[in-house]
Amino acid sequence: MSSLNGHATPEKSRLEKSRLDHHESDVVIIGAGILGSALAVTLGRQGRNVVLLEASMKEPDRIVGELLQPGGVQALEKLGLRDCLDGIDAIPVKGYYISYFEEPVVLDYPKLAPSEPAPEGWTFHHGRFVMKLREAALACPNVSVVEAKATALVTSTHTGQVLGVECIRKEQEIKDCYFAQLTVVADGYASKFRKVHHPHAPKFRSKFWGLEMIDAQLPSPYYGHVLLSDHAPVLMYQIGSHETRILVDIPENLPSASVKNGGVKGHLRNTVLPTLPESVQTAFLDALEKGQLRSMPNSFLPAATNKTPGLMILGDALNMRHPLTGGGMTVALNDVCVIRELLSPERVPSLSDTSLVLRQLSTFHWTRKNSSSVINILAQALYMLFAADDQNLKALQRGCFRYFQIGPVDGPVGLLAGLIKQPMVLFTHFFSVAFLSIWVLLRETPWTHLILFPYQSIMVFWTACVVIFPFIWAEIWS
Ligand SMILES: Cc1cc2nc3c(=O)[nH]c(=O)nc-3n(C[C@H](O)[C@H](O)[C@H](O)COP(=O)(O)OP(=O)(O)OC[C@H]3O[C@@H](n4cnc5c(N)ncnc54)[C@H](O)[C@@H]3O)c2cc1C
Ligand SMILES: *[C@@H]1O[C@H](CO)[C@@H](O)[C@H](O)[C@H]1NC(C)=O
Numbered sequence: 100m101s102s103l104n105g106h107a108t109p110e111k112s113r114l115e116k117s118r119l120d121h122h123e124s125d126v127v128i129i130g131a132g133i134l135g136s137a138l139a140v141t142l143g144r145q146g147r148n149v150v151l152l153e154a155s156m157k158e159p160d161r162i163v164g165e166l167l168q169p170g171g172v173q174a175l176e177k178l179g180l181r182d183c184l185d186g187i188d189a190i191p192v193k194g195y196y197i198s199y200f201e202e203p204v205v206l207d208y209p210k211l212a213p214s215e216p217a218p219e220g221w222t223f224h225h226g227r228f229v230m231k232l233r234e235a236a237l238a239c240p241n242v243s244v245v246e247a248k249a250t251a252l253v254t255s256t257h258t259g260q261v262l263g264v265e266c267i268r269k270e271q272e273i274k275d276c277y278f279a280q281l282t283v284v285a286d287g288y289a290s291k292f293r294k295v296h297h298p299h300a301p302k303f304r305s306k307f308w309g310l311e312m313i314d315a316q317l318p319s320p321y322y323g324h325v326l327l328s329d330h331a332p333v334l335m336y337q338i339g340s341h342e343t344r345i346l347v348d349i350p351e352n353l354p355s356a357s358v359k360n361g362g363v364k365g366h367l368r369n370t371v372l373p374t375l376p377e378s379v380q381t382a383f384l385d386a387l388e389k390g391q392l393r394s395m396p397n398s399f400l401p402a403a404t405n406k407t408p409g410l411m412i413l414g415d416a417l418n419m420r421h422p423l424t425g426g427g428m429t430v431a432l433n434d435v436c437v438i439r440e441l442l443s444p445e446r447v448p449s450l451s452d453t454s455l456v457l458r459q460l461s462t463f464h465w466t467r468k469n470s471s472s473v474i475n476i477l478a479q480a481l482y483m484l485f486a487a488d489d490q491n492l493k494a495l496q497r498g499c500f501r502y503f504q505i506g507p508v509d510g511p512v513g514l515l516a517g518l519i520k521q522p523m524v525l526f527t528h529f530f531s532v533a534f535l536s537i538w539v540l541l542r543e544t545p546w547t548h549l550i551l552f553p554y555q556s557i558m559v560f561w562t563a564c565v566v567i568f569p570f571i572w573a574e575i576w577s
Contacts, residue, residue: 134414170517498536
């Protein structure tokens with residue numbers, strides 16, 4: 100048996116043998132990450148035959164996907180995978196602690212109804228959560244997990260239809276092929292298979308640099324921390340009983356992180372350290388000394404409708420937004436919920452009906468936007484404000500923070516949490532922030548400078564439009 104057999108019941112062995120002997124199944128999925136594993140379980144439970152290919156079944160050790168928003172927890176519940184958060188030393192999250200030049204505001208995730216308990220997010224070690232999702236896939240009799248690195252898609256030369264995947268099996272480095280009615284590309288942010296079938300390429304302007312701090316004292320435990328200052332934002336959240344993640348956003352070509360100034364380490368020590376709460380500074384320095392500094396690009400990639408028969412691109416391979424708001428896994432799990440409805444055996448009896456599948460995928464593209472567009476636009480727009488590098492953006496950043504202090508915050512926090520899935524709510528709050536920013540600007544302008552105010556206020560409003568409209572267009576036109 101070439102697959103990893105989680106719970107070898109006789110039933111599983113029999114089904115597995117037929118899948119693996121014939122190298123043919125209903126679905127073959129490339130990548131057992133967040134999306135691939137959850138999708139394999141979901142389709143398997145619907146009675147589809149699934150082969151899940153994963154380059155490495157070792158526990159991933161990465162600085163990504165460590166905060167699951169309440170909206171993502173809801174999606175996990177819907178998929179019957181809520182227990183994947185158990186036994187991984189996960190920490191509950193009640194909301195956000197945002198500090199602006201050391202002035203803090205605490206924002207709780209809003210209750211959806213007065214009678215319901217307050218929603219919770221969870222933070223954890225990414226790899227432990229992925230291993231739980233993989234275990235769920237291994238336990239599913241209709242899913243076979245094969246440790247293999249996909250190397251190419253097998254495509255029909257005359258129809259262009261994708262027929263399966265070429266791969267190299269880890270065991271004995273054997274070259275192999277798996278054929279399926281539907282091939283799913285879920286190989287993550289650096290997808291090898293996206294290029295030909297996706298019209299957009301990812302863009303990035305900054306990286307997150309991550310350290311793991313031991314026994315750091317956060318100002319407000321059980322809250323995600325966002326620190327705003329003259330520099331790009333810093334995130335902190337506890338990911339285990341003793342471990343706290345800190346992610347520092349560093350824009351490309353930042354002078355204080357240049358080689359001359361001691362590189363990233365110099366920037367962290369000289370520029371970032373003084374802006375951190377005193378209670379975490381020692382743990383931060385210790386982590387910096389240990390030197391396990393790692394980085395990831397913060398990419399933006401608009402989604403596109405899949406048009407290739409026999410293929411479906413999902414997860415980070417399909418769509419990415421800045422990780423500032425921790426929305427990626429929530430988008431991925433929501434997408435699995437939508438796919439479960441649209442490709443259910445009742446609606447699509449056979450996945451070999453590629454024209455029906457393509458029609459459903461075009462519906463998928465628009466249906467998923469209810470939740471994904473809010474998360475995408477919010478992440479990109481908020482990052483622009485939080486990493487403000489000119490006067491107008493700084494005015495908007497100030498207005499945004501004042502809005503968190505005095506405004507109706509259930510809306511914005513509900514959007515952030517992935518609980519409110521209405522683009523109009525985002526639009527209204529964003530422009531309320533723009534107007535509040537202008538009001539704050541007026542109050543801060545000395546009367547001797549009031550003559551400049553009309554011009555400044557127009558520039559702030561214009562900047563707000565320049566921030567948000569490109570991302571709205573990206574959602575509408577892609
Ligand atoms: C710095 C940073 C921080 C983030 N923080 C958060 C957060 O707090 N909360 C959140 O919700 N999201 C966060 N995200 C986003 C989140 O990590 C992703 O959205 C999520 O992991 C996407 O899941 P995926 O399954 O598409 O990809 P992945 O989880 O990356 O899985 C891809 C899988 O494919 C496998 N693979 C790759 N190539 C091949 C191949 N050729 N053959 C076989 N297998 C292959 C990989 O080994 C991997 O297991 C963050 C992202 C970044 C960059
Ligand atoms: C596996 O698929 C069969 C149909 O092929 C279905 O009846 C069964 O419920 C599935 N098993 C599980 C555990 O999901």
